[in-house]
Amino acid sequence: MVDLAFSTNAYTRHALPEAVERIADHGYAGVEVLGDEPHAYFPEFDEANEEDLVAALDNSELRVSNINANTATGYYDDAPPSSFFDPSVVTADDGDREWRVEYTKRAIDLAALTDAPAVCLATGRPLPGTPPERAHEHLRDSLDSILDYAEEHGVEIGIEYEPELLVECTEEVLDLIDDVGRDSLGINLDVGHAAVYGEDPAEAIRRSAGHITGVHLEDIVGGVRGKHYHRIPGEGDLDFRAIFDALDDVGYDGFATLELYTYPDRPDEAAREAYEALSGYC
Template structure:
């Protein structure tokens, strides 16, 4: 049966242990750890930080659903908001690409240390001067190294597709998984991203059967081809009954994680209300 988790990326006004403790008060089975500022930004995340997180996990009894390494905003001091994916694993700058590969390995270290089954990674966008075909070459090279490391640690890697990124839809992520041909690579399926791209989220679940490392949940106003703004379930137009039916149909028994970073001013309300709306599908 699917289990519900909540991401700490809604709790960016709190440190990571406090975010875990607050999520633990709302009846979730799991918690996703944000692998970025202000939580686990890996160049500064040390042994003491890990010990504090483990203590919070022990206190709450929460399992870790995923380590979210989609962004690395701490890399730049002065980047515009649109650069939160950069540097990516497809960037043309070799030094930056190597940095991001190593950063992803540190996310895998954290996942291994706290018993998380997977990390998620977004491809980001090809920057000017790097055509998509070249970006795909960089992506394969980066993934080869990341997956070698992940397999040694017993952690899966889920590509999270998103409209306007190099890998932006179900077709493209499945093609990538097939081309790479390694069991440790799958998809962290964000149902809102599928909807905004114009896909039926429940159908995306069925198409990704056997490759889902994790699921991100949020509501979207407008449903398919709606606006990409993460909302509390019930405040948009997605059919969560159909989505959970699809997860049951494909035999998915992992975590479905609420990703509501859009509620930094009221994360507790977002966590509580989301569980109230969705618990009918998991109890």
């Protein structure tokens, strides 16, 4: 059976412990921790912050579904436009790329501390000067180091594909997993990302059977080939009955996490409405 979780990335106007407690109020079994500002930006997330998080988890009795290390916006004092994923594990600059590898290892540390099963990681984009073939070389080198560390700590790494990134669809992430050949590498499957790329989310789930480390849920207006804007389930056109049936068909029994960072002005409302829309499928 799938358990519902909610990401703290909707609660960016609240401190991390408060976000955890608010999410617990809406009936969720789990919480995804944003591994970035303003919650767990790892260069600044110290032992006291860890203790506060653990206390909030203990008080709320929530489990951690995932550490979301897709972005590292805290890296920049004045972030350039659309820098959400940069520096990434495919960035051309060796120093910046190594910084991102070490950042991901700190996410793995937090996953181990909180008993989270996985860390999700976006590949980033092949920027000008870094053609895709070279970016793939950087990705493989980065993953070798990250996966060695993840395996030592009993944590899985889920690649989250997204249109316009180096790895942007189900076929590409499955090819990467096959190429790397390590059981610790899987897919954090965002159903909305599958849809806006033009895939049937239920079919993407079935194709990914045995490799899913986590699931992100949101609705998309227009469904397949719709615009990439995360909506509360019921406000778009995705077929969540088909999505949950597919998760059941492949035997997935982990967390499905609502990722509604698009509602920072009303996260409690988004969390409540999403739970009401989806809890009947679990």
